[in-house]
Amino acid sequence: MFFHSEKKLINKAKQGNKKAWLKLIKDYEKPIYHYCLRMLGNPDDAVDLLQEAFISIYKSLDSFRFDSSFKTWAIKIAHFRCIEFYRKQKICLQLDDLPETMSGSVYDCPESSLFTQKGNEQVIIAMSLLPWEQRNVVELKFFQHYTFEEIAKQLDVSTNTVKSRLYSALNKLKIQLEVS
Amino acid sequence: MSDLNKIFETWLNTAELSEENKSLLLADPIFRELYNNATHWQSQDKGYEQTQVPQWDKERTWFEKSDTKSLVFNLNWLNSAMLAMSVLLSTLVVTNTQFEVSEQGFSITFNQISKQEQQLDDLKVMLSQIQQENGLQAWKMAQQAIDTGRTERREDINTLITYLKDQRLQDQTLIKLQLNDLAEQVEHQGSTTIAQNIIPEQ
Numbered sequence: 001m002f003f004h005s006e007k008k009l010i011n012k013a014k015q016g017n018k019k020a021w022l023k024l025i026k027d028y029e030k031p032i033y034h035y036c037l038r039m040l041g042n043p044d045d046a047v048d049l050l051q052e053a054f055i056s057i058y059k060s061l062d063s064f065r066f067d068s069s070f071k072t073w074a075i076k077i078a079h080f081r082c083i084e085f086y087r088k089q090k091i092c093l094q095l096d097d098l099p100e101t102m103s104g105s106v107y108d109c110p111e112s113s114l115f116t117q118k119g120n121e122q123v124i125i126a127m128s129l130l131p132w133e134q135r136n137v138v139e140l141k142f143f144q145h146y147t148f149e150e151i152a153k154q155l156d157v158s159t160n161t162v163k164s165r166l167y168s169a170l171n172k173l174k175i176q177l178e179v180s
Numbered sequence: 181m182s183d184l185n186k187i188f189e190t191w192l193n194t195a196e197l198s199e200e201n202k203s204l205l206l207a208d209p210i211f212r213e214l215y216n217n218a219t220h221w222q223s224q225d226k227g228y229e230q231t232q233v234p235q236w237d238k239e240r241t242w243f244e245k246s247d248t249k250s251l252v253f254n255l256n257w258l259n260s261a262m263l264a265m266s267v268l269l270s271t272l273v274v275t276n277t278q279f280e281v282s283e284q285g286f287s288i289t290f291n292q293i294s295k296q297e298q299q300l301d302d303l304k305v306m307l308s309q310i311q312q313e314n315g316l317q318a319w320k321m322a323q324q325a326i327d328t329g330r331t332e333r334r335e336d337i338n339t340l341i342t343y344l345k346d347q348r349l350q351d352q353t354l355i356k357l358q359l360n361d362l363a364e365q366v367e368h369q370g371s372t373t374i375a376q377n378i379i380p381e382q
Contacts, residue, residue: 009273016245025238031231033270047236054241100306123224142221143228147193 010070014061024070025054031071036140040083041128048083053078060149075144076154086132135171137162184211192218 006027012020036046057078064073084151128133135153140146152159184204188211193195197205205211271277276296280287 003288018242020244022238025241029238030230034228034230034298049232051236051241054238058241058243119227120229123228126224138221141192142218142225148189161289166192167214170214170221 006070007066008067012060013058014064021058023102026151029054032074034084035075035078035139036141036145038124038127039135040085042099045085045089049078049081052085057079061168071146075112079154130172131170134165137165138169140164146150184208188214191215 007026009020013024029050033046033050036049036053037043040046040049046076053074057074060077064070127138137151140151140154141148146154148159148162151162155162187197187201187205189207191201202215205215275290278289280289
């Protein structure tokens with residue numbers, strides 16, 4: 001089956017067309033997976049969350065009215081699933097008496113070795129060192145390119161809170177730029 | 181500092197930064213660090229590689245959706261039927277349809293238009309009569325209210341006058357008593373006071 005445009009693809013998926021839906025997943029799984037990975041710092045958790053996110057996206061597909069890009073809308077849903085995921089994790093960690101930052105990460109390494117990691121790993125480690133609220137803001141600002149106002153609306157906080165969290169995040173990691 | 185804050189925020193929101201503003205930011209130690217860190221994060225975004233997603237079960241995200249088309253069709257049919265029934269009922273009421281069941285059978289009669297007009301005229305007459313009566317009653321009530329108000333005001337004024345008269349009487353009585361006291365005092369003092377005032381001869 002050949003789908004001429006994304007809109008057609010989405011409409012077909014809305015009607016329950018399986019092929020259309022799987023095509024849609026193929027087109028958008030990468031950005032959503034990497035969003036999950038940056039937020040959770042763990043590929044296994046990221047894949048679990050990816051699946052949950054797409055289930056929610058499929059369920060909510062009828063409410064998508066093409067007033068934003070599909071990617072923006074899908075990331076928003078992934079964001080809400082991510083918060084739920086994090087809260088569940090936090091409860092488990094509290095019960096186990098472990099610190100808040102994600103433990104058991106494949107990229108678990110001390111801060112000092114941050115600079116020896118490359119590319120994606122450096123980002124994921126850097127993000128995992130931030131508290132959840134700051135990580136949220138950094139992701140939405142630098143990777144999803146939202147404005148302060150959009151971030152404030154998404155997180156249901158004031159713009160001043162968003163700015164304060166971002167500045168704290170920027171200060172937290174006094175990253176010394178590697179000389180390339 | 182607040183200017184630098186504004187410059188920094190504008191740059192974060194819009195990516196617009198003139199050379200002059202950039203040198204201002206870099207001249208301040210706090211904002212230099214913030215700017216450098218933010219630039220680093222931006223470069224991380226550009227350099228971030230969207231690697232392949234690990235294998236996962238995509239099929240589990242899909243499920244059969246209920247036949248929305250037939251549901252919509254059913255709802256539409258129901259809506260149309262309800263609309264038709266409403267129209268029918270309204271027509272029956274407006275035309276004053278009467279159903280009669282007798283031994284001979286079932287009959288439906290519609291009132292003639294002239295009868296309806298007569299009924300309408302009667303209603304109009306009744307309505308205007310009721311309106312007139314209401315008007316009359318309202319006028320009577322207003323008159324009553326005015327009269328009552330006048331009477332009450334008159335009574336209040338009379339009460340006030342009576343009160344003032346009483347007060348005046350009391351004041352006069354008090355003054356008389358005081359005068360009597362004074363007169364008695366003067367009588368007693370009389371000659372002795374005069375004797376005290378005589379200047380002895382030298």
